[in-house]
Amino acid sequence: MHGLGNCYIYVNMFEEKLEESQLPSLAVKVSNVNTGIGSDGMILICPSDKAPIKMRVFNNDGSEAKNCGNGLRCVAKYVFENKLVTDKVFKIETLGGLVQAEVHLNENGEVHLITVDMGEPRLKRKDLPMLGEEESLVINEPFPVDEQTYLLTGVSMGNPHAILFVDDIEKSPVTTLGPKIEKHEKFPEWVNVEFVEVLSETELNFRVWERGSGVTQACGTGACAAVVAAILNNYSKKGREVTVHLLGGDLIINWTEAGNLLMTGPAEYICVGELV
Numbered sequence: 001m002h003g004l005g006n007c008y009i010y011v012n013m014f015e016e017k018l019e020e021s022q023l024p025s026l027a028v029k030v031s032n033v034n035t036g037i038g039s040d041g042m043i044l045i046c047p048s049d050k051a052p053i054k055m056r057v058f059n060n061d062g063s064e065a066k067n068c069g070n071g072l073r074c075v076a077k078y079v080f081e082n083k084l085v086t087d088k089v090f091k092i093e094t095l096g097g098l099v100q101a102e103v104h105l106n107e108n109g110e111v112h113l114i115t116v117d118m119g120e121p122r123l124k125r126k127d128l129p130m131l132g133e134e135e136s137l138v139i140n141e142p143f144p145v146d147e148q149t150y151l152l153t154g155v156s157m158g159n160p161h162a163i164l165f166v167d168d169i170e171k172s173p174v175t176t177l178g179p180k181i182e183k184h185e186k187f188p189e190w191v192n193v194e195f196v197e198v199l200s201e202t203e204l205n206f207r208v209w210e211r212g213s214g215v216t217q218a219c220g221t222g223a224c225a226a227v228v229a230a231i232l233n234n235y236s237k238k239g240r241e242v243t244v245h246l247l248g249g250d251l252i253i254n255w256t257e258a259g260n261l262l263m264t265g266p267a268e269y270i271c272v273g274e275l276v
């Protein structure tokens with residue numbers, strides 16, 4: 001399945017049995033476009049004792065992440081249409097905490113849009129984590145890389161994001177600067193790197209270099225983090241729907257006055273198959 005082109009191989013763990021120790025290597029194997037299936041990673045749809053469903057996310061380098069926005073929308077579509085849940089609104093457990101999904105049906109009763117309440121962003125340096133004063137926020141902080149200094153805002157959605165604002169998204173150094181910040185020593189668990197061009201208070205252009213996967217077509221948690229960073233830097237305000245233009249399409253993100261983030265967007269099947 002994919003969410004705006006951010007594709008994963010989804011495994012229904014209500015039906016499959018996988019060896020825990022094999023999960024990272026299996027994620028690398030299935031993600032390989034030449035010797036596997038080809039994807040940005042692997043997502044497991046698991047039983048949970050905290051919610052009807054638990055989602056686990058593995059990047060294509062085999063690293064496990066605590067959250068995945070595009071993955072949550074695909075999981076929500078899959079579990080509703082495969083009757084693993086019966087309500088249109090249900091909770092999903094992630095390693096980054098509980099979220100709540102609401103599926104929206106088209107005239108054929110298929111899930112065509114999903115809204116996920118992603119909960120509150122975590123803004124302290126220790127939440128990323130990023131080296132430095134643990135309780136402090138990371139807002140437009142000077143960040144030297146090689147001979148240049150960039151301004152960086154840090155936001156955690158359960159997984160870490162470093163956001164840089166640019167004047168022209170088409171010229172953002174995604175593949176050159178992205179990997180240098182992803183594995184920078186200031187981020188002990190590495191970091192997702194987002195480049196954002198502010199078009200207006202309600203519209204952002206967005207590109208991403210994902211931790212553990214590189215350039216992807218879209219990043220749902222990254223889009224949420226980008227809207228939070230825009231508001232923290234006074235480019236926008238809470239309580240309004242912001243359209244984030246990602247390579248693969250648009251997400252509607254609202255950092256509400258109540259403090260939680262609502263993310264709305266599509267999810268699509270690509271194929272169904274079995275691993276040999």
Ligand SMILES: N[C@H](CCC[C@H](N)C(=O)O)C(=O)O
Pocket residue numbers: 006057059064065066067068069070071159160192210211212213216218219220221222
């Ligand atoms: N690469 C991310 C996980 C996938 C997140 C992204 N694909 C999304 O839709 O949020 C990380 O290591 O934190």
